[in-house]
Amino acid sequence: MSDSVKTLAMFPGQGSQYVGMSKMLLDEFPYTKAIYEEAEDAAKAPIKKLCLEGPEDQLKLTANTQPCIVTTSVATWRVMTEEKGFKVDMFAGHSLGEYSALVAAGRLKFAKAISLVRARGLAMQKAVPEGQGAMTAVLSMEASRLEDYCKKASKPGEAVEVVNYNSPQQLVVAGAAAAVKRLEEALTAESVKFVSLPVSAPFHSSMMKPARDEMTPLLRATEFTNNDTRMIPNLTAEITSTYGADFLVQQIDSPVKWTQTIEQANMAGMNQYVEVGPGKVLWGLARRILPKGEFKLAHTDSVKDWLA
Numbered sequence: 395m396s397d398s399v400k401t402l403a404m405f406p407g408q409g410s411q412y413v414g415m416s417k418m419l420l421d422e423f424p425y426t427k428a429i430y431e432e433a434e435d436a437a438k439a440p441i442k443k444l445c446l447e448g449p450e451d452q453l454k455l456t457a458n459t460q461p462c463i464v465t466t467s468v469a470t471w472r473v474m475t476e477e478k479g480f481k482v483d484m485f486a487g488h489s490l491g492e493y494s495a496l497v498a499a500g501r502l503k504f505a506k507a508i509s510l511v512r513a514r515g516l517a518m519q520k521a522v523p524e525g526q527g528a529m530t531a532v533l534s535m536e537a538s539r540l541e542d543y544c545k546k547a548s549k550p551g552e553a554v555e556v557v558n559y560n561s562p563q564q565l566v567v568a569g570a571a572a573a574v575k576r577l578e579e580a581l582t583a584e585s586v587k588f589v590s591l592p593v594s595a596p597f598h599s600s601m602m603k604p605a606r607d608e609m610t611p612l613l614r615a616t617e618f619t620n621n622d623t624r625m626i627p628n629l630t631a632e633i634t635s636t637y638g639a640d641f642l643v644q645q646i647d648s649p650v651k652w653t654q655t656i657e658q659a660n661m662a663g664m665n666q667y668v669e670v671g672p673g674k675v676l677w678g679l680a681r682r683i684l685p686k687g688e689f690k691l692a693h694t695d696s697v698k699d700w701l702a
Contacts, residue, residue, distance in 0.1 A: 399690070401482040401666040402626075402659045403498060404680070405467050405491035407650075408597070410673030411459050413448035419469050420446070422698050425476070426469040429504070433465040436508035441465050456594055457515035460490050461508050467494035467671030468504055470697050474670065477701050482668070484633070484659055486626040488676055489558075489598065489650050490514075492642065498670065499623040501637055506616060513612055514646070517605035518595055527596030528574040529557070532565045533587040540565055547577035557598035559653045561682040568596035602647040609646060613639040631655045633662060652676075656683040669693040 419426045420442070430442040444453050445462050452458055471494070474480035487495035493511050496502035532540055537559060544554045544567060554569035554577050567577060574596075581588050596602070616639055624633050627641040631654035656679070659667070667689065669676040677693035684691075694700045 399666050400484075400662075400664045401668060402484045402486060402656075402664040403471075403482040403495065404667060404669045404676040405485075405487035405494035405498070406463065406669060406671045406673055406676055407487065407489035407491040408456065408459050408463065410671065410675050411453055411463050412672065413450050413453055414446060415462075415672040416442065416445035416466050416469065418696060418698055419466070419473065423469075423473050423477075426472060429469045429472060430465055432505055433461055433508045436505040437461040437512040439512065441508075455515075456519045457512060460511040460515035463490060463672060464494045464497070464507055464511050467491065468497050468507075470672075470694050471498045471670050473697050474694065474700075484624045484626065484662065484664060486655050486659065487628075488652055489628060489645070491671070491676075492628055492645065494671060495625065496618070496637070499625060500621055501619050501623065501625075502616070510609075510612060510616065510642075514605070514609055517608040518597065518602060518646070521603075521605040521608075522595045522601050524594065526571055527569065527599070527601055528571040529566060529568040529591040529593050529596055530574055530578060531560075531589045531591055532567060532581065533589070534563050535565065535581075535586050537565060540567070543577060543580055544569075547573050547580060549573065553600060555599050556649060557596070558650045560650075561653055561679045563682055564679070566591070568599040569601060570596075598645075598647065598649055600647055606643060606646040610643050613642050626655045626658055628652070628655070631658050633658060652679060653683050656680055660684060666690040667692070669695075 433441040485495040485499045493507045497504050497507050547554050552570040552573040554573035557568040558566035628645050628650045631651035667680045674693045
């Protein structure tokens with residue numbers, strides 16, 4: 395790698411949570427307790443207990459998962475900056491992770507982010523009655539080909555769409571349960587591998603419009619701080635130094651362009667990619683997206699090890 399290190403900070407979204415994900419942070423860096431306390435006040439929920447003890451069925455409820463992941467990601471970011479003076483050149487987050495990225499970039503106050511993602515999780519949870527929507531991860535299929543399959547499997551009032559461009563090897567579809575089932579049958583006939591996802595709603599699909607409508611006034615009333623940090627929003631996968639509520643409004647029922655985000659960062663000269671928060675999902679995706687070359691990839695699932 396060249397002497398000039400340019401870093402993208404990547405913040406994880408839903409699916410990265412696990413019971414105990416905050417234990418090391420709170421044990422090793424006691425000052426992070428204040429972050430969890432602030433989150434509990436903002437969310438009106440037992441964030442620290444959910445992160446430390448679960449139970450898993452409660453932690454994985456969307457309305458709980460979202461503030462818990464943002465809190466743990468921001469606490470991790472605080473440790474990285476306090477202990478190592480960590481600085482980055484660009485910020486991005488996967489879906490929910492965009493809120494963490496905005497906090498780290500100094501564009502959104504932490505307490506406000508927590509109150510928003512708590513409301514976002516509740517809105518998403520109730521947007522589609524249980525059993526009416528579904529999501530499936532499709533492996534090793536070209537995006538344009540899968541998009542065509544989705545069109546063929548859709549009917550009026552029953553759509554299925556590509557909602558996560560996670561990596562060239564992993565795309566996620568979501569939509570009406572009947573349409574997703576028709577798509578799965580077509581993929582089975584073509585011997586295409588897929589995995590049905592155990593989720594409570596078809597996230598980022600057009601079925602999320604009720605959640606978008608509910609969140610629109612809250613987001614448009616939110617104050618975003620203008621500064622010179624560079625962001626790559628999910629909605630456009632284009633680098634921007636200006637940021638407003640519509641990125642988060644439209645994100646709710648639009649695809650997450652993660653492959654395009656990492657490709658954009660690569661074209662901008664980023665050569666270090668660090669996942670900030672629980673889990674290793676984005677670290678793994680970056681390995682699959684980036685061309686072979688001298689890139690430094692890291693995750694902070696154990697930030698103590700990362701600091702060593």
